[in-house]
Amino acid sequence: MTESRAPRPGIVGAGQLARMMVQAAIPLGLTPAVLATAPDESAALVAARSLIGPPTSLDALRSLAAVSDVVTFDHELVDAALLRRLEAEGHILRPSAAVMAVGQDKWFQRRELEQLGLPAPAFRPVPDLAAVEEFAATYGWPVVLKARRGGYDGRGVWVVHSPAGAAEVLVGARAAGTFMLAEEWIAIEREIAVLVARRPAGEAVTYPVVETVQRDGICHEVLAPAPIATGLADSARAFALHIAEALGVTGILAVEMFVTRAGTLVVNELAVRPHNSGHYSIEGCVTSQFENHLRAVLDWPLGASGLTAPAVVTANVLGAPQTGDLMSRLPDALALPGVHVHLYGKAARPGRKLGHVTVLGAVIAEARARAGRAAALLAGTGGAEGSEEAA
Ligand SMILES: Nc1ncnc2c1ncn2[C@@H]1O[C@H](COP(=O)(O)OP(=O)(O)OP(=O)(O)O)[C@@H](O)[C@H]1O
Ligand SMILES: [Mg+2]
Structure with missing residues (x-):
């Protein structure tokens, strides 16, 4: 970044969070670019510069990084390995690829919190019904099943009260290729x-x-x-x-x-x-x-x-x-x-x-x-x- 011109933030994603970042950028003299999947996305409608492409494509991410001094994010639906590639190519990501990897995976989050000794629900990854039943034998029903990645607004979270309920969720998850986490239900x-x-x-x-x-x-x-x-x-x-x-x-x-x-x-x-x-x-x-x-x-x-x-x-x-x-x-x-x-x-x-x-x-x-x-x-x-x- 030089001092002679305004730094250029680039935002991966163009939802309402990016839109409100653009709004906040105006009084600071900044004109962020956004990477949108479609030109009518929330932030693409207001950003001075919108690049169109999927946030899962290395080429699309590269094209945003090429016009940005620092890359930041509207959402975490990105591939952390691609973000590491961008960093290796010399681009500045804030937060970093390593932090984004934690932000996008509820299992990684739980492990970090455990390491920090902070209070959090008991958890374990559950590849199959037997693992859920084993978890419930220790922590009781109901069990909270969560998609490790990709969930938002409660999509990706199920409170199940029985093995039958858990089985139904796991069938859906397997069909979608989603890795699941079991969590202790908190009152x-x-x-x-x-x-x-x-x-x-x-x-x-x-x-x-x-x-x-x-x-x-x-x-x-x-x-x-x-x-x-x-x-x-x-x-x-x-x-x-x-x-x-x-x-x-x-x-x-x-x-x-x-x-x-x-x-x-x-x-x-x-x-x-x-x-x-x-x-x-x-x-x-x-x-x-x-x-x-x-x-x-x-x-x-x-x-x-x-x-x-x-x-x-x-x-x-x-x-x-x-x-x-x-x-x-x-x-x-x-x-x-x-x-x-x-x-x-x-x-x-x-x-x-x-x-x-x-x-x-x-x-x-x-x-x-x-x-x-x-x-x-x-x-x-x-x-x-x-x-x-x-x-
Ligand atoms: N362990 C738990 N015990 C009881 N309720 C839970 C538990 N985990 C999640 N919930 C309930 O489910 C809601 C959604 O869970 P969580 O925040 O983990 O998922 P999310 O869909 O990714 O949410 P967000 O929309 O914030 O991204 C929580 O706000 C809470 O009401
Ligand atoms: Mg939540």
Whole structure:
């Protein structure tokens, strides 16, 4: 990188995370390139430069790296061996190929957490039903079966209550060529997440702990700050920072955790990129996760992560069968005071994340009601006075 021109970040993937990175890049004078699989992808619609090609192709990755000073990621659906090739060819990847390999594989994540001595569910790779039954003999039913790779929004996670249930999942997995992991089922009180932004030399900023409200494996709402005891929140932040340092993450690390019904913390999942649990930070923190991701991967000073209001709530706009033309309802959502709407430019499909809405307020309940109402209005699933969802 020279000082005479703006460094060029390149982003593998062109979903909403890349789109919001592009948005954060503008005030910094940056114009990221994205590698999209199609020209109408979320970030390809807004990036100054979109290359079209599959993220699994070495040629496509090379063409992005050729126009980038640093390569970063919108998702982890890449081949880590190809990323190592790029590094060997002299390209700078942040996070590195080694970190991406962990980020894309739940088994590797579990092993790292075990080595760090952090609390996590018991686990083992399960090649067949006998292995699941053996696991259940020790940890009991239900068992959580997870695809090691490729899962998202709960696709790739099954809670099975019997050998018959497990057998059904394993048949599907085998047909798809998916390697599976068995995990101990945790009795969850609530789900939380912590973001860390980290520069190559180690400077790091930890974000406030948020609660993620999941339904059917999909995050519906994010509440900041999480309504948990200060001591627990401090431990969660310390765990996340420890993981970021131990793995050597550059950019954003998101750590999903469970608060168990016994009041303890269990680390669930890692994502080595900006994360759905951090969209609230665009308006809700001094520096958004997207800006700090760019600053971190470019090795620039990080911005403060503090909240800009006592309560910040983000509600995801999820496609429903009746969503149809979301834009036609946008004015109704904008008519609600204090509602920050983010739409991703994606076609509506049931369960698909089409956008999100953030509301800042004095208390969580009030912000949550308004954000939920706006998101439901946009999705076409409600939003009338009576359907407000109070905290
Ligand atoms: N060991 C477990 N015990 C109980 N519930 C679990 C366990 N693991 C996962 N879950 C539930 O399943 C959800 C999805 O699991 P996980 O986050 O591992 O998968 P994912 O589909 O990759 O998620 P994401 O959309 O965050 O990428 C969790 O948010 C949690 O509600
Ligand atoms: Mg998850």
